[in-house]
Amino acid sequence: MSKPIIATASLAGCFGCHMSVLDIDDRILTLIDLVEFHKSPIDDIKTFSKICDVGLIEGGCCNSENVETLREFRKNCKVLVSVGECAIMGGLPAMRNGIPVKDCLEEAYLHCPTVDPADRMIPNDPELPIILDKVYPCHEVVKIDAFLPGCPPSAELIWKALVALVEGKPLDLTYDLVKFD
Amino acid sequence: MSKIKFTVDGKACIGTPGQTIMEAALANGVYIPALCRYEGLKPAGSCRICTVRVGGRPMAACTQPVSEGMAVENMSQELEDMRKALVEMLFVEGNHMCPTCEKSGNCELQALAYRYQMLVPRFPYQFPARSVEPTGGRLLFEYNRCIQCLRCVRSVKTKDGKAVFGPLGRSEKKKIGMDKELASKLSDKDAREAMDRCPVGALLKKEVGFVIPIGKRKFDKTPIGSDVGKTAS
Amino acid sequence: MPKQGIIKTILARHKKDKSRLIEIVRDVQSALGWVPPAAVAEIAEALNVSKVDVEGVATFYHFFSGAPAGRYAVYLNDNFVAGMKGRAEIAAAFEKEAKCRFGETTADGLIGLHATSCIGMNDQEPSAIINGVVFTKLTKAKVKQIVAAMKAGRDMARLVTTCGDGANQSKLVRAMVTNNIRKKGPVILAPFKPGEAIRRAVTWTPEDVIAEIKRSNLLGRGGAGFPTGLKWDFCVQSQADRHYVVCNADEGEPGTFKDRVILTEQAHLLFEGMAVAGYAVGAKEGILYLRAEYAYLKNHLEHVLEALRKKAIIGRNAGGKKGFIFDIEIKMGAGAYICGEESALLESAEGKRGEPRDRPPFPVTYGYLGYPTTVNNIETLCAAARILAKGAGWFKTLGTAKSAGTKLLSVSGDCRKPGVYEVEFGLSLQKLLEMVGGRDAQAVQVGGPSGTCVSRGQFERRIGFEDLPTGGSIIVIGPHRDMFDVVHNFMDFFIEESCGWCAPCRVGNSLLKRKLEKIMSGKGTIRDLSDLESWGRIIKTMSRCGLGQTSPNPILTTLQNFRHLYESKVRHDTDFVTEFDLKAAVHAASGVTGQKLTEAHHE
Structure with missing residues (x-):
């Protein structure tokens, strides 16, 4: 049997979750033996050329491109x-969700004191x-199969x-594994 | 004093008249999950997480008096799932950004979510527009996190007995109001106690934060309720 | 504006009594058109309470407002039956004439437009309360006339040119409201000679009075059906130096209005029932907790009370018994469905937010101001008076074995003869529909939103505690109505009326409605139907009081009785349909930046 294929992406995230993947330390060598990485910032493969077994999504959807990427992952991954x-x-x-997007953009690009007056425009x-x-x-945009908080x-x-x-196999979650911070 | 015999999930327990199911259960080393309850405060029955069944009827263990012969159903799969649902409701009702919260690791709402291994709430996030009220003297009120347990309403009073906090409005628009004038008169000790009583990170004492690092906090390693029954025979 | 003086006067009028906080706030609201922060501060100072305590009350009730509500404040009923009868058109007419939207007040502060929950006029919708005056059967022309009168600064009461029937015409009422009594029965609506009940009662011992009520099998008419005799017995057995009788005149269940008719035409019967209860439980004082929507009846009711005092039916030596004192005070609500729940009603009567109490202790041991109190429905007390007059044996010949007596039904909706019907228990819905001219109904909502939605195939079901218990609200739903609209309106009602105390009711009902909307929009799946069911069960099981315990009923009972409608609305080919709409989600930002979605953005 061929190795399971994994794809990853970071949407509106900080790449911290990808860093955490690297935090498995030397087990990453075992992981590479176990699986094949496909589209992922880890190997810099940018387009899907085959169906993957598992897609790991970091970050929510804050813009149209995130939505596109997520939908593409959904199409190309068996388990998301x-x-x-x-x-x-x-x-x-x-944290901006309670604030109208217009106010956010204006605050960030027009009114914020750190904006250079010469650069005052909304991209x-x-x-x-x-x-x-x-x-x-993500699960409000496409179907998500599993969640790792x-x-x-x-x-x-x-x-x-x-x-x-x-x-x-079923995931055995011990108390110390489920943390939100 | 006369004794009351009752059972919780079949375990024989002894209570005393005047005790609630919760008090009697705790005294017998039995944990009933709860959130708005706070030792020493009049029960509010607002979170409903301590709901148990007696003779099939659901009732809040924190407000219901224990009585002779009660067979309390506590840890059934059905009740535990409904309790988990309530925790999930509270998560989606507000904006609970655990990674940014001073109370993370000490938060009782989060601790219940850990206990129930909530990976994602079954309900859609509401993302309500809420504010932060910074002008409460030594306290600030982070409304994004308030779960309306009424602990502050029940306990934070001025010396002459006036309420510093009280419920305003009703329905989903209900919120906890703070009398800023009275709040600004609270002593350092009062403010600290108010913060400690708040089960989440809604009431925070200003100018302190992250004294104990994440990972070493109350519920980081130990599930909520673990202390119950430790000292009981 | 001499605001300072006004509030001082109001505070003095109520003797700075904390338990009269609702009356104080009500007077401020009616004097100033709102409850400004300065008034809150002044009241708090005078009563020696915190500002949040006062603000808590002032923000709890529909008819109090924290912003100017308008010198003319229009409260337009927004329940489903009003919608059936053309409410949308009337609302639009108000908005057009007043040049202001619902939920707002005109810039000059003259007119405020507000939606409100059922005001008890379902048989004469669309209806509104404007500055305490009830307007029924509104038309676009009438709205035009009303708004013109507002602009001319006229008194709303002067617009009442034709009064309704019966006591609606009395000088003290002068309302355009009609009684629409379609069927009189022997218990509630039959003629009653003042004194018939209490004079007989006082010749017995209180124990014998309670025994007689027990023998009659009278069950509480609010819908829950608790045995009245037993309640009185519990109350009298609670040792205390005072006992109270409280009459629940806060019928707020959408579609009910029969208590309004009793208050208008049979108040003497009700008050005599209260006197009987007072004698039975050893109370000297009775309270009529009157819903704010019926404030227009207050003077009339005071007048009836005064007449009964003169006849010594209440007051000193009540019923002609030397030394028996029983008097009745009217306490006003301020607009809150939850106050129909007896413990919330007591909180409200004490001047607080109408939040239910934890029970036990029950009101019979810890009620008004902590004293043992029997809280009874208007209709129950009327029936009790009649039982004393005519005997438990006679009463039991009416109705069925388990549901003795008659029931007042408030019938509205898609029927030719809406109004009040006093029928014997055991009547089938089919017979009722024939009586009211609603034979082609596809459904009948029995007991209001918190009750049961019965489908056509089950119209042989009968009104009664053994089958379909009801507080009296009957809404006939014609074949052309969309059942989802009915359910959606009812969920809106519960969300609005939840006191917000407990999490399942406060949070759960909105989530339930959102799920319903997903299904209504065609984006639901079979999975969403099972979610509806299981979430509804969670709210019912975990909620603190009857409101939350019944709020999912509109969804749950239609899921049960109209399953096919739900099944036909959802997708069967997939278990996941997203509500996410990329075009809608970028709309706001596109408006700011001018960016457009390209082809690539679409799937």
Whole structure:
């Protein structure tokens, strides 16, 4: 049997969850023996060329590009996992969710005291992704199959979850593994 | 004093007249999950997490008096799932950004979520627009995190007995009001106690934070309720 | 504006009595059109309480406002039956004429437009309360006339040119409200000679009076059906130096209005029932807790009380018994459905937020101001008076074995003859529908939103505690109505009326409604239906009081009785449909930056 294929992406996240994957230390060597990484910032593969077994999503959806990426992952991954608080509930970026997007943009690019008066404009290049009205948890946009909470989820949780997913076994969550901070 | 015989999930327990199911259960080393309850305060029955069944009827253990012959159903799968649902409701009702919260690790709402291994709430996040009220003297009120347990309403009073906090409005718009004038007169000790009583990170004492690092806090290693029954025979 | 003086006067009028806080706030509201922060501070200072205590009360009730409500404050009923009868058109007419939206007040502070929960006029919708005056059967032309009168500064009472029937015409009422009594029965609506009950009662011992009520099998008419005799017995057995009788005149269940008719036409019967209860439980004082929506009846009721005092039916030597004193005070609500729950009612009567208490202790041991109190429905007390007059044996010949007597039904909706019907228990819905001219109904909502939605196939079911218990609200739903609209309106009602104390009711009902909306929008799945069911069960099981314990009923009973409607609304080919809409989600930012979604953005 060929090795299970994993893809990862960071949407509106800080890459902390990806860092946590690296935190499994030397077990990453075991992991590489066990699985094949496909589209992921870890190996810099940018496009899907095959269907993956597991997709790991860090970050929620804060702009149109995040939505596109997430939908692409959903299409190309058999099992899709929300990894970390931002993917699960929007996290830090979602602190803007109670504020109208217009006010956010104006505060960030026009009124904020640290903005250079010469640069006072809201970015509007058509190439730029469009900001959403709020940050959406991934499972409100596409179907998500599993959730790994934490900020970031501990290396231990990620390791156990990956092993469980790859081996198709139920995930045994001990008390110390489920943490939101 | 006369004794009351009752059972919790089949375990024989002894209570005394005047005790609630909660008090009697705790005295017998039996943990009933709870959130708005606070030792020494009049029970409010607002979170409903301590709901148990007696003769099939649901009732809040924190307010219901224990009585002779009661067969209390506590840890059934059905009740535990409903309790978990209540925890999830409170998570989606407010904006609980655990990673940014001073109370993370000491938070009782979070601790219950850990206990129930809540990976994601079954309900959609509401993302309500809420504010932070910074002008309460030594206290600040982080409304994003308030779960309306009424602990502050029940306990924080001025010397002459006036309420510093009280419920305002009703329905989903209900919130806890703070009399800023009275709050600003609270002593350092009062403010500290108010913060400690708050089960979440809604009432915070200013100018202190993250004294104990994340990972070494109350519920980081030990599930909520673990202390119950430790001292009982 | 001599605000300072006004509030001082109001405080003095109520003797700075904390238990009269609602009356104080009510007077401030009516004097100033709102309860400004300065008034809150002044009241708090005078009563020696915290400002949050006063603000808590001032923000709890519909008819108090923390912002100017308008010198003319329009409270337009927004229940489902009003909607059936053209409420949307009337609301639009108000907005057009007043040039202001609902939920707002005109810039000059003249007119405020507010939606409110059922005001007890379902048989004459659309209806509104404006500055205490009830307007029924509103039309666009009438709205035009009303708003013109407001602009001319006229007294709203002067717009009442034609009064309704019966006591609605009396000088003290002068309301355009009609009674619409369609069927009189022998217990409640039959003629009653003042004194018939109490004069007989006082010749017996209180124990014998209670025994007679017990023998009659009278069950509480609010809908829950607790045996009245037993309640009185519990109350009298609670040792205390005072006992109270409280009459629950806060019928707030959407679709009920029969208590309004009793208060208008049979108040003497009610008050005599209270006197009988007072004699039975050893109370000297009775309280009529009157819903704010019926404030227009207060003077009339005071007048009836005064007449009964003169006849020594209440007051000193009540019923002609030397030394028996029983008098009745009217306490006003301020707009809150939850205050129909007896312990919330008591809190409200004590001048507090109408939040239910934890029970036990029950009101019979710890009631008004902590004293043993029997809280009874208007109709129950009327029935008690009649039982004393005519005997328990006679009473039991009416109705069924388990549900003795008659029931007043408030019938409204898609029927030709809406109004009040006094029928014997045991009547089938089919017979009732024939009586009211609603034969082609697809559903009948029995007992209001908190009751049961019965579908056409089950119209043989009968009104009574053994089958369909009801406080009296009957809403006939015609074949052309969308049942989802009915359910949605009812959920809105519960969300609005939840006191917010406990989490499942405060949070759960909104989540339930959101799920319902997902299904209504065609984005639901079979999984969403099972979520509705299980979430509804969680709210019912975990809520603190009857409101939360029944609030999922509109969804749960229609899921049960109209399953096919839900099944036909949801997708069967997938278990996940997102509500996320990329186009809608970028709309706000696009408006700011001018960016557009490209083809690539679409799937």
